[in-house]
Amino acid sequence: MINKELTEPRSIVIIGGSNNVQKPGGKIIRNLLSGNFPGNLYVVNPKETEVQGVPCFHSIEELPDVDLAILAIPAPVCNKAVEQLASGKNTRAFIIISAGFSEETPEGARYEKQILDTVNKYGASLIGPNCIGLMNLYHRSVFTLPIPELSPQGVDMVSSSGATAVYIMESAVGKGLRFNSVWSVGNAPQIGVEDVLEYLDRTFDPEHSPRIKMLYIENIKDPDRLLLHASSLIRKGCKIAAIKSGSSESGSRAASSHTGAMASSDLAVEALFRKAGIVRCFSREDLVTVACVFTLKEVTGRNFAIVTHAGGPAVMLTDALSKGGLQVPEIKGERTVELKKKLYPGASVTNPIDILATGTPEHLEAAIDFCERECPEIDAIAVIFGSPGLVKMYDAYEVLHRKMEECTKPIFPILPSVVTAGKEVSFFLKKGHVNFSDEVELATAVSRVCNASKPSNEGIELYGVDVPHIRKIIDGIDENGYLSHDYIQELLWSAGIPVVPEFVSGQREEVLAEAKKMGFPIVAKVVGPIHKTDVGGVVLNIRSEHHLEIEFDRMIKLPEVTGIMIQPMLAGKELFVGAKYEDRFGHVILCGLGGIFVEILRDVASGLAPLSTGEALSMIRSLRAYKMFRGVRGEAPIDEVQFAEIIVRLSTLLRFATEIKEMDINPLLATEKGIIAVDARIRIEK
Amino acid sequence: MINKELTEPRSIVIIGGSNNVQKPGGKIIRNLLSGNFPGNLYVVNPKETEVQGVPCFHSIEELPDVDLAILAIPAPVCNKAVEQLASGKNTRAFIIISAGFSEETPEGARYEKQILDTVNKYGASLIGPNCIGLMNLYHRSVFTLPIPELSPQGVDMVSSSGATAVYIMESAVGKGLRFNSVWSVGNAPQIGVEDVLEYLDRTFDPEHSPRIKMLYIENIKDPDRLLLHASSLIRKGCKIAAIKSGSSESGSRAASSHTGAMASSDLAVEALFRKAGIVRCFSREDLVTVACVFTLKEVTGRNFAIVTHAGGPAVMLTDALSKGGLQVPEIKGERTVELKKKLYPGASVTNPIDILATGTPEHLEAAIDFCERECPEIDAIAVIFGSPGLVKMYDAYEVLHRKMEECTKPIFPILPSVVTAGKEVSFFLKKGHVNFSDEVELATAVSRVCNASKPSNEGIELYGVDVPHIRKIIDGIDENGYLSHDYIQELLWSAGIPVVPEFVSGQREEVLAEAKKMGFPIVAKVVGPIHKTDVGGVVLNIRSEHHLEIEFDRMIKLPEVTGIMIQPMLAGKELFVGAKYEDRFGHVILCGLGGIFVEILRDVASGLAPLSTGEALSMIRSLRAYKMFRGVRGEAPIDEVQFAEIIVRLSTLLRFATEIKEMDINPLLATEKGIIAVDARIRIEK
CATH class of the missing domain: 3.40.50.261 (Succinyl-CoA synthetase domains)
Structure with missing residues (x-):
């Protein structure tokens, strides 16, 4: 919804403009004047006829047509002004710097909704409310200082928080960083960080557009769009540095009390930035310093x-x-x-x-x-x-x-x-x-x-994943909750993820014959009873035909037993791969070494589905314990390429089965013969 | 050797003082004048009669007696000037800002040595050469800018590098940090960082002395003295922040090409700072920010x-x-x-x-x-x-x-x-x-x-460590190198470190009887041959008397075998404790979980011998894998107090056996019955 009336208005009116430069309505005029805005400037203020040398009207009715209106009046009267301007003065862009909207009270949220409906009705654009405004080479519609040096090769900055944008500029001025545009999106009912990024992507001109973007984000409302446009810009030669604050538990509480932002899991943010190729920063100093690095020639090696x-x-x-x-x-x-x-x-x-x-x-x-x-x-x-x-x-x-x-x-x-x-x-x-x-x-x-990672390619690796069959299985499931063993096996097979072979039969001879084919040792489990272990229905490490015969005869007689399942007994290094569906982000895939590495050391890497082999390998290689893959203390090395392939297949499976809200393969064993899933847990929610 | 002539001189002469304030000899006069030095100021310069308004003499002979001389003349002529001043003008303090000494050439090193001998002969003090000088409330004998705000409650800063001191002050000025004194020690043939710290410690006055110290150190020449005075000052209520640069391998090469500093292992530095209670910093910004935190009231909790x-x-x-x-x-x-x-x-x-x-x-x-x-x-x-x-x-x-x-x-x-x-x-x-x-x-x-840690108490925990016996063993060893099994066992026993019991005999019945007492499973090893494993002389996991009989009969007949040693076969979680003698630092003790935690994850904590139980516990608790001590995945918890005790005993042993240059206990097993050393490696060098 970003239009030329917003970015390059021919005329601007400040509703509530003031002679008092201590007030936002006074400061913003001062900044527009000092920036030599080249178009027509007007003020509406019932008490004045001229404000800081700018012609002032007593009411909106008296105004000529005007492209952009900046509102510095109390929240309750904003919507009326917007309606008047849009209907009567052909105004198609609004910047509302006033606070007192959804960030404060339910009543304020209603005002905000009314304004949104009004601007949308007229196809107008809206920055704010509750923001410092917008500044670019054309007009400096912000009420704050400092005004950094503006330059067509400067940085485009987009910020959820006005004050943070101001303080980032404080730091940037001393370091010599220049800006092309600064967008403070405030409560962002219409134009948010993602929208500005989309605008910058769609209007990107390889010859003239600046290349550096800085983002301060408290809430990622639309991760898909952020990913799409951030990685698209980066592929076009741009560089993006971003802070996503609220990474700690208390920080995310702090953020939500501040803008009503929903907490998104930090691993999901990490995964999103990695996929997009965004350089993640954690402080204003850090962000500005990274942007300064971006202004220099690219470092192509490590020396x-x-x-x-x-x-x-x-x-x-x-x-x-x-x-x-x-x-x-x-x-x-x-x-x-x-x-x-x-x-x-x-x-x-x-x-x-x-x-x-x-x-x-x-x-x-x-x-x-x-x-x-x-x-x-x-x-x-x-x-x-x-x-x-x-x-x-x-x-x-x-x-x-x-x-x-x-x-x-x-x-x-x-x-x-x-x-x-x-x-x-x-x-x-x-x-x-x-x-x-x-x-x-x-x-x-x-x-x-x-x-930092390069942006990942967009394709989904489908090879060997039987999508129609996966959909058929998922569509055939009626109840929400954890899936039964059979469904899990079928889903893993359909995704081409190696699963430990199994054989079920009530016939002693069939079981014995199959066990010989599998090779001992094997595991035997009863089929039928729910709590298999409680009834003595699971026997591990059966090493001979004779032992299996004895167990078969004992187990088949247990109550409710319909058959006996056998599997080879595997030994190997535990791996871990799991996924969680994060609201708005989609599936976040986690991988690591199993056992204590995940449970105690929290050594996991995250990625956003769907993943490419390259991304999966980069996840594996970012693990602190990556050296373990080479094989230590006499253990065999772990095939990282096969592990990556399993991660990719899992991510592809999930992309086509968004009903799966949680799953993990555990244990996933790196055996001498390759990596094999032994068991898994899948929870669906339709 | 720091004296009143250096810190509060009644008179100062600048040898090589200049009217050109682009030169060090000109700048230093400007700084002394702008600081309103209250004593007599003279210049020696053969070409002038007055320099920046200060009386100038053509030669040292013409000077009256003078407390402090600042030399800004070429390196080769410095020693002569020092001799003339000390012998003829009663000068007892020198600041040499000139470069061209040991930091540059072997010839320069000779000049430096000559000067050191001269000042020592006269009992005079010497700052530099190759430094920016000394600045305090009394005199600003530095040739650089900025001059920060000086205040009796300000920071005392001591720096190995003059430029770094300058750039630290650049950062401090903007943050509002004040200074009481700034010491740039340069090549420090006489007064180094440790000496200034000792001086600040010895002259500490609880009522008037400032409390905050900042150190920039490239080379810790005398770790014991640094530890002694840093921890003493901290116990008296001071706070110390320090950068020890050269922590990486290339950084330590950079440092050594710069000041000829010897690389000290970064773990040793870490251990020293932990023991002293020094807050370690890694950048100038970081150091200044920590010092700013020090200026405020102490934070007594975490909320x-x-x-x-x-x-x-x-x-x-x-x-x-x-x-x-x-x-x-x-x-x-x-x-x-x-x-x-x-x-x-x-x-x-x-x-x-x-x-x-x-x-x-x-x-x-x-x-x-x-x-x-x-x-x-x-x-x-x-x-x-x-x-x-x-x-x-x-x-x-x-x-x-x-x-x-x-x-x-x-x-x-x-x-x-x-x-x-x-x-x-x-x-x-x-x-x-x-x-x-x-x-x-x-x-x-x-x-x-x-x-940050509190400074550790100074006592050595001796309980249960048999120091005379340890000395007797060490004194009785003639050769350098790795100790034999028997010596190792005896040293560990003497230190009160639990060692797995063992029994050696050539008599079948004796071995069988002892094995029954120990309880199966046991390990049997031949005594005699050097490469036991190669001759089939080690059998693990012997589970019955019968099995032991068979193995005994087989093993006793192997060539060179004089007896059979048996030990209980232990199972448990591997721990690691080791030590290395670092030149000048003494023994650096390392601890961690054994196996991959040390070998792959490099998760070790370091401490400087001797250690208290409190220090050992704080080392254990600083491990990334500390949670493992609580017992995970059904494993029994590990007794951290007993582990700490073993670390302490090892550190006490080493304090009295400095001939041990390297040792580790490996494996150290946390078994159901407690933590027990199974084997160890000790290398001595007399």
């Missing part, structure tokens, strides 16, 4: 060179990059001799390259050129240059600026003297750069970016 | 209330506190009704307490008072208040200031609008406060502080 004039920060940076799985490899060989000649005695050239506190801009240039030209193993360069008070900072920052333009490798500027060399840092930022004032924050952000 | 006028940051703060093991409990009951009446409709009072963007200073006051007075379950209050542009910030910050003085509970101010409300935030900081501009950074720091 960093550090060029510094101070030892300490280089050591901390090296530690932090290593912790994030990145490397600061030693630079060796003949080539270092040449570099060493160009620097002061005592300079270190092995990486970190320490040009010393007295190192000159020329030394800085030589060191960067060395990394760029002589070190093919180096993928990225971090430069630490503060104010040692010993060289001309402007010259050094000019070199840095030039090298950042020239070099093919990304260069990360770490300029820590933000107070003492504040002017020089500003001079550097004004050339269009960002600054990372703390080297460890940079390392954390850059490793987050380097370790 | 936080959040008072905010913006939802988003409160949610992120709640998430981050939870992640750090702290809580934001729901506030319930009748009492909330009263608070709700005082706030605007729509305000939330359940914690986070959201007074809304329009919330007034009076609302802020009401909410803080409520947490202070009506909520005994609340231990600390975090207040988020930026610039919503809707209330008078000065008034709100005045309320916050007053409440921070009045309330008994610590209040953490989170003022995010550092750009827009820069003036108001400065006004608040000027009243002596700090500011946390990012709520998640605060949460990380405050949980680090709340989760």
